[in-house]
Amino acid sequence: xxxxHVKAVAxxxxxxxxxxxxxxxxxxNASRSLQRLTNNQVEVGVTRLxxxxxxxxxxxxxxxxxxxGVCLQITGDIRGWALLIFPVELANEMCDRLLKRxxxxxxxxxxxxxxxxxxxxxxLCGSFLTGLSNRLKIKIVESPPEFCLDMFGAVVDxxxxxxxxxxxxxxxxxxxxxxxESVVAGQFxxxxxxxEMIAVVKTLEEVAEAE
Amino acid sequence: xxxxxxxxxxxxxxxxxNLVAQGVGSCVLIAIHDRRHxxxxxxxxxxxxxxxxxxxLSHGKYVDEAIDELLQQMARMGADRRxxxxxxxxxxxxxxxxxxxxxxxxxxxARAKLKREDIxxxxxxxxxxxxxxxEFSVATGIVTVKTKF
Numbered sequence: 001x002x003x004x005h006v007k008a009v010a011x012x013x014x015x016x017x018x019x020x021x022x023x024x025x026x027x028x029n030a031s032r033s034l035q036r037l038t039n040n041q042v043e044v045g046v047t048r049l050x051x052x053x054x055x056x057x058x059x060x061x062x063x064x065x066x067x068x069g070v071c072l073q074i075t076g077d078i079r080g081w082a083l084l085i086f087p088v089e090l091a092n093e094m095c096d097r098l099l100k101r102x103x104x105x106x107x108x109x110x111x112x113x114x115x116x117x118x119x120x121x122x123x124l125c126g127s128f129l130t131g132l133s134n135r136l137k138i139k140i141v142e143s144p145p146e147f148c149l150d151m152f153g154a155v156v157d158x159x160x161x162x163x164x165x166x167x168x169x170x171x172x173x174x175x176x177x178x179x180x181e182s183v184v185a186g187q188f189x190x191x192x193x194x195x196e197m198i199a200v201v202k203t204l205e206e207v208a209e210a211e
Numbered sequence: 212x213x214x215x216x217x218x219x220x221x222x223x224x225x226x227x228x229n230l231v232a233q234g235v236g237s238c239v240l241i242a243i244h245d246r247r248h249x250x251x252x253x254x255x256x257x258x259x260x261x262x263x264x265x266x267x268l269s270h271g272k273y274v275d276e277a278i279d280e281l282l283q284q285m286a287r288m289g290a291d292r293r294x295x296x297x298x299x300x301x302x303x304x305x306x307x308x309x310x311x312x313x314x315x316x317x318x319x320x321a322r323a324k325l326k327r328e329d330i331x332x333x334x335x336x337x338x339x340x341x342x343x344x345x346e347f348s349v350a351t352g353i354v355t356v357k358t359k360f
Contacts, residue, residue: 063234064344066359071306146306151359153234154342157218158305161237161257161313164272 019173020049026131027175030188033127034177037120038097041180048174059085059174059187063153067091068109070121071146071159074129077138079166080192082129083159084121088149090182091117103181109149118145124188136203163191213346216240216253219272223252223284230347239317239337240300240345241278243330244352245290251349252281252290258313259320274320278328297325298334298354300345307340314338 024044031042061067068091074080086094092106095113098120106113122145133140148155163170173190216222216232224230230253232240241254254277261275286292302318318337325332336343336356344357 064359069305073309144308146308148305148340149360150236150305151234151342151344153218154236154303154305155234157234157236157238157257158303158309158313160218161317162309162311164257165311165313 016049022132022135023049023173023175025135026128027188029131030124030127030175031177033123034120037123038094038179040097040182043178043180044175048172050172050174051170058156058189059176061085061087061152063151065152066149067152067155068114068117069148069150069155069159070118070125071148072121072125073143073162074140074190074192075143076141078140078192080190081159081163082121082125082142083156083189083191084124085152085155085187085189086117087186090179090186091149093179093182094120114147114149118147121145121147128188128190138203159191163193166193216255218255219257221252221254221277221280221284223250223281223288224349225250225288227350230349231345233344234342235301235345236303236305236342237301237314237317239274239302239314239321241274241281241321241325242298242300242345242347242354243281243285243295244298244347244349245285245294246296246352247294248289248291249350250285250288250290251347251352252285253345253347254278254281256317256321259316274317275324278321278324282328295330296333296352297330298336298347299332300336300343300354300356302337303339303341303343305340305342 027044031044035042066088068086070084072082093103095106095116096103098116125142129140129142171192175188177186213229213231214222214224216230222230226249232255239256244251256274256277257272259274261273299321302314304312304314341358346355
């Protein structure tokens, strides 16, 4: 990432505040959907928004920690990637809740469990992006979800590679979903490249002016 | 001593050190060894080819410049170009439905670059859909690959 890139995509404090407020609103929508699905109280954790190197927004997990990842590509008026990450213990617990089993039953994810987690990703991401799309008044399309159960480093590098292919610098958004009855949190990460970031900021400024 | 080679990093070591990388998916690890001088180097590249725009901080992100950087660092440490042999690890396709298979492109890019540099590839553990962790013993040239499932 060059300094020129950073300057070209610098966003103002006011735009940053608007983005964070918008993300929190979309995240609240998504967490309500997740709460209904899992019958477990969900709280939206701290939202982090990073502009710059694409890996700065990643959660602090061990590279070898086993996680369940659900990834969706975003197309339409903006292009990006959404990645939902659950530590494997939380993924097992969520499957128990989703499939009405006693919590603690699952120790290995079946195909049905993986489908259920993909559906969680679909609903969560859909709910989130709908909020974003309505707020920005732009068209956002999400791909079918893809599932992967592997080491955290391996799950994220596939996505980071895709982002890096299109952009040297990115807007990264991280939202933690904390479940009341669980000790571990899930992470929802969105990446938009430089060009997409400029489009988002421009639209935000238009929205702010209209208000 | 273990020297960690994170994404986009290039590192070289000598003697009894190990070069390690954890949780590698579609990235490709290029491990190059000079057995006679017990010098080894490893690059952790994210994308094949060369960058489309200038970026002074992106050494190691692209396969070609990662290998160039690695060869320069190894030469500075005293490696003999004629003794070098390479091993490749990684290049998995973690999410099958992505429009491009970055992993396969990365491996093909690394093979092509090494061929141009006239460095033989003597071992590979590449492709598939599983992440890998790697330990490269600079003393012996042995590369140990670990998967989790």
